[in-house]
Amino acid sequence: MATKSSANGADPEYREESFVQLVDGVYALTSDSEPNVGAVEAEDFLVCFEARSTPAAARRWLLRLRERTAKPVRYLxxxxxxxxxxxxxxxxxADVVIAHERTRTLIAERGRQDWAGELARTPEAFPEAEGIPGLTxxxxxxxHRLTIPLGGERGDLELRHPGRGHTAGDVVGWLPQQRILFAGDLVESRAAPHCGDAFHDEWATSTLDNVEALGAELLIGGCGPVARNRAEVDAAIAQSRHFLDELRxxxxxxxxxxxxPAEAYxxxxxxxxxxxxxxxSFDTLPLAVRRCWDECDGVTWPRIWTAQRESEVREALAPSR
Structure with a gap:
């Protein structure tokens, strides 16, 4: 089922979202242009995957989730x-907010700049931004790995760091019993990978190899529809790898x-x-090219994106006509 709502009270064409029950007790809310989110039911609690851009955006997802379960969120x-x-x-x-150790480093180093830059570029993606209490x-x-027992016959949820890719600290959520993978922005079914903070060589090779080796049969990527069988999962991984290979x-x-760099773009x-x-996300290609060029120049750690730097890079590589 899909709904449309307004992000800012003035946009009636706000992004379409689809609530999906993948199997009993495993849910996702997907969108072609909003970050996909998910939830896994344990015996007496929930694990939620991703937080969305603002508390208002998160509440829209939680309202849909509460139609299925009233269990408290123990882990985000x-x-x-x-x-x-x-x-x-x-x-x-949530009682506990979990991330890779490098994600904490990146939030401290560049969380404010990323917030300001994304808000400046796509304010419609931040409904009721004034309600954000601060950095998360x-x-x-x-x-490397953290396991959350779900209780009963539900098995475990494994949180894994398959390697650097979209960022230095990407985490996937893997349900081995159900063969379901929440892949974050490491895999896109029908979107262009966003590469401004990427580690392209590692992402296109060992990181995606590790994702593929899990053998997922359902995959929730960064945005867009769920890959619903092994062939669709393999295709999503292959098209993400193709984008990275062609970029490199x-x-x-x-x-x-x-x-x-302009010729490279x-x-x-x-x-x-x-x-x-x-x-x-294809409109972020100038940022991907700039980051890939930096890697060729030996800049191993991504430079911090500010709204000004992003504007300068876009104008230098893809000047407006």
């Missing part, structure tokens, strides 16, 4: 540090022949637009 899992996935955390009243801080972090190939080719755009131009 953040897949990474970006504002659109973290700043709604206060609405969950994890209360429990881990490095075109940027590296231009740099190796002493070209410019045009080459990447020409290679990727036929498949991705109409998909969410």
């Amino acid at each position: 899992v953040l897949s990474h540090f970006h504002a659109v996935r973290t700043l709604g955390a206060s609405a969950f009243d 801080w994890p209360t429990l972090t881990f490095s 190939r075109t940027v590296t080719d231009v740099r190796d022949r002493a070209g410019t 045009r080459a990447a755009h020409d290679a990727l637009a036929p498949r991705f131009r109409d998909r969410p």
